[in-house]
Amino acid sequence: MSIELKEQLHNFVLSLLALSPSRNYITQFLFIVHINRSLDYRIAEEAYPDLLKNELVREALAKIFDLSITDKISLEPRGYGAKLVDFVKEILSLFEDGNFRAKVNALLKEEFPGGVPNLAREWLEVRVRGAASEPTYGQQAITILRKIMDVGRAKIDELEGALNVSRGVLLQCLNLLKIYGLVSEEYDGSYRPSEELRRYPDVVEGV
Amino acid sequence: MNGNTMYREHLMNLLNALTNLSPSRNILSQFVLMTPNDFQVLECSYPELMSKDGMSILSLLGIEINGTVSRSRGGFAEVLFKQIHEVFEWLDDEEIRSRLAKLLDIPLSSMPNPYAEWVECVLQKLSQKSYGPIVIKLLNALVQRGRFLSENEWEYFLEEFKRKTKADPFDLEKALKVVIGNRDCKKIGDKTFSSTWVSIRDIEYLCLEHGVYHLDVICVHERERITYGHRYTGPERSSTYEVKHKKTIENILRRVIT
Secondary structure (H helix, E strand, O other): OOHHHHHHHHHHHHHHHHOOOOOOHHHHHHHHHHHHOOEEHHHHHHHOHHHHOOHHHHHHHHHHHOEEEOOEEEEOOOOHHHHHHHHHHHHHHHHHOHHHHHHHHHHOOOOOOOOOOOHHHHHHHHHHHHHHOOOOOHHHHHHHHHHHHHHOOEOHHHHHHHHOOOHHHHHHHHHHHHHOOOEEEOOOOOEEEOHHHHHOOHHHHOO | OOOOOHHHHHHHHHHHHHHHOOOOOOHHHHHHHOOOEEHHHHHHHOHHHHOHHHHHHHHHOOEEEOOEEEEOOOOHHHHHHHHHHHHHHHOOOHHHHHHHHHHHOOOHHHOOOHHHHHHHHHHHHHOOOOOHHHHHHHHHHHHHHOEEOOHHHHHHHHHHHHHHHOOOHHHHHHHHHHHOOOEEEEEEEEEEEEOOOEEEEEEEEEEEEOOOOOOOOEEEEEEEEEEEEOOOOOOEEEEEEEEOOHHHHHHHHHHHHO
16 A cells, blocks of 8 residues: 555544544533433533533534533534534444454554554443543442343332332432433333443443 | 633544545545546546555445445445535534634634635646636636526526637536536425315425535525416426535635636
């Protein structure tokens, strides 16, 4: 491969990596809003004070990324923010593809000595660490997440009995896990690990 | 993740990444933008991408190479193609640009504009072609006019342009293809109004004329009205033509012409 093509491929890969929510604060914020469809403003402000506390910054971001900000935050369906999230989702899928990573690793050995990362897994790791580091409920949330992963799916009553945690705390922890997109609530009220966690369960073991 | 001005660094990184993925800066994005196309045309323009390694990268990105080169449905190239156009629109919007410049605390003139870069790139390439000056004349005439309120006005403009330019028909045809053609339509409205005797269906489409190099200068708003009832007369169609990226093209042409 020519040096010029190698350089172009390297720049292309670096640009895609830079957009990942695991590496960029802005796309991370947009992803969290997207995961929740409509995110409670107070929760978002606590997690992203830099973006939301200052009124001028908040309003500018709302216009730039077509965000609706009231007591809830959501992405306008046809706005650029939503389109950017869709694009970045495809980048995560591309870097999750083992064939793609193997080929890029073979072509760019010197540029990425440790190999190009699996961005879908990296983003999951960031979310698990983010949930675990929440000062009040983080650690308990991870314990609950492990339990849900062990049994595959669980209802609140079952978790309450199995873990000896009060319902109030349990609801707070499940809410935290939902915000980070680590569990989903099913139609019958039970909770399941997210699709990504089912693909990479070992991510939780390292926390 | 915290910090008072950390968002600036991350916003800048985001803009740089999107700009570096634009066709004026990256050959892979440029190739994706130029597909579908004939194998021979692309082989001539991008010989390095038609090497064994090049083709294997393209295949991983969702480019299919047979006698022709195309983007496979649902592949990454398809998504990148759409994103390139979205970024063209987004970062050429004056309001977005000025808000971003303020947030980043940089002068507006330092803000990247992938669309403007791409137009300059294309005009630079076309300056070596016999039909390059006609493209510039056509773009100039279009930005001066701004919009066409009917299909007739548009057709009349084209006829007049052809007549006044007095260019070689082959060059004229080539120049027109740079700006017009490869129409990409999406439905933006479909409403039906009904009464006892009659039912009227209004359908609206927004179409972008990509042209050969995706200068995306012309946006066509098509309307179709179908009236059902005892006096059915067939669909009535009307179109308006809008010149997009007017200010950016004007600025570039001013530089090119002087």
